[in-house]
Amino acid sequence: MALPNGPVTASSEAEAVLFDLVDVYDRAYEAAAAELSLSPAQACLLGRLDERRGMSALAEELGCDASNITQIVARLEALGLVTREPNPRDRRVRLVTRTPQGDEINHRFAAAFTFARTAVERLSPDEQNQLTALLRKALS
Template sequence: MAQVTTALRHRQGVAFAQLGLTPAMARALHELDPDLPLPARALAERLGCDRSNVTMLVDRLEQAGLVQRHTDPTDRRQKTLVVTGEGCGVRDRVTEVMSDSRLLSGLTDRELSTLRDLVRKMSDGDRSEPCVPE
């Protein structure tokens, strides 16, 4: 599993770097909906990180011309994050990179099904009871 994760991260990291992004910047951009401005605190919640980290990520995305901060018309104290036109194109490419399944292309349908079932089992996705230490 670690080898698969390492291979995926490496491929994604190379592709993100070609877009001028770090993996963290790519994930932040991916979480933003171009049609729905989002407060930075909501992005921090989605990413599961501290707002100060999100501020740094948004600064970098803004410097790259991918995101803009706008004043929220309903609360002028709050800034919302808006994906720019250029950011939409880069975000689409990030989504493609995150969806790339070339690592799985050599597997048969049966192998893919088995892999899916094993990953679910490992991640506790098919248990109806909460996981309790024994």
């Protein structure tokens, strides 16, 4: 389990609840990945492959170094969840695609990561809209 990203001292109740949320969310994500023997990074990457993508596109999207993607994709490939095919239109690019097995695992991961969904579902539709509006404002 990754250590939580807690504030040193919360300056308000809202801030404390925010921290709780982030912590529980991250742990739930990690736990869901672990159920399928994936690391969070692997689960994340697998989830971004609804369309095939080049490695640098993934690196940019995920905000990390390309060589990091190389490693993670290599492990996913070794697990049979992903393939790397050359792009005929630009032979520098290697297109990453989920295998059928990768689709299956990705689907099961989506089912296992219930946290965000069930949290939202504890709220009425009205409350969901309020929450969305408040968070959007807080994030702006």
